[in-house]
Amino acid sequence: MSMDADDPVQLDRRIVLASQAGLPLDARPYHWLASELGVEPDVLMERFRIMLDEGRIRRIGVVPNHYRLGYSANGMSVWDVPDEDIGAIGKQVGELDIVSHCYHRPRHLPDWPYNLFAMVHGHSQDEVRRKVEQIAQLLGNKARRHDVLFSTRILKKTGLRIGG
């Protein structure tokens, strides 16, 4: 297995495949995984630390099911803001603790005029609408128009996976 130590790209790929569905619930989860992959635990833990440092792993932890926590309304608020101000506005909106994700995305005129997306979750659609209004007040006339799209049905949810 010394080949793995020499080829971090292949090793990282195998680590992703072995851990993307979750870590083993064992007192020594990284040792367990290392033995599955036939590498030294220290080598495997070092790869995890490197992937965290480089941002290839966002974080390690629990992923709550937000529907089960009562956050059943999921509103995608979309905003048409001046391109030259989007960096500052995006940062301001993203820092609000009512916003879980915030992205700058391209417009597709004339069908789609919005360039800023902010996901707002709440216990009801009314609560989400109130939160979206708070954002609208914060942005004032910087937001030329906005809308909020509620999900009415999950059509598919498998999550991100790379192939084997």
Added chain:
Amino acid sequence: MDELDRRIINRLQGGFPVCERPFQEAAGQLDTTESELITRIRCMLDDGLLTRFGPMYHAENMGGALSLCAMKVPLENFEEVAERVNTFPEVAHNYQRDHEMNMWFVLATETPEQLDECVKKIEESTGIPVFNLPKKEEFYVGLHFKV
């Protein structure tokens, strides 16, 4: 769900340590024991309160590509189009939303080229234009589900 479950959900959405006995280290900060923490996480996974426990990979930083795509699907064909779109393994999730732009899905591929190809294939398969909305900048991806 009791006080300890809440603490686990609120404090362990990130920062799970990388070391020989990570549950032991995390348990110390959550005022519990290693074996209790493992049991609680297992129960919450079985119960559906948690969807996953482990590393969350960042698709683009891994060299892959990710994009949000939208379509205006005529309601009379909605089910058939959803079925065709969902057939693609690159479609990670897909939501119906209450807007003229009514189908929203995330595409994930191992390379950026594969993503453009996949958009074309979905357009060919459904006969409906796909609005590709890859992020230009990410401002924040939070950990905000509090209980």
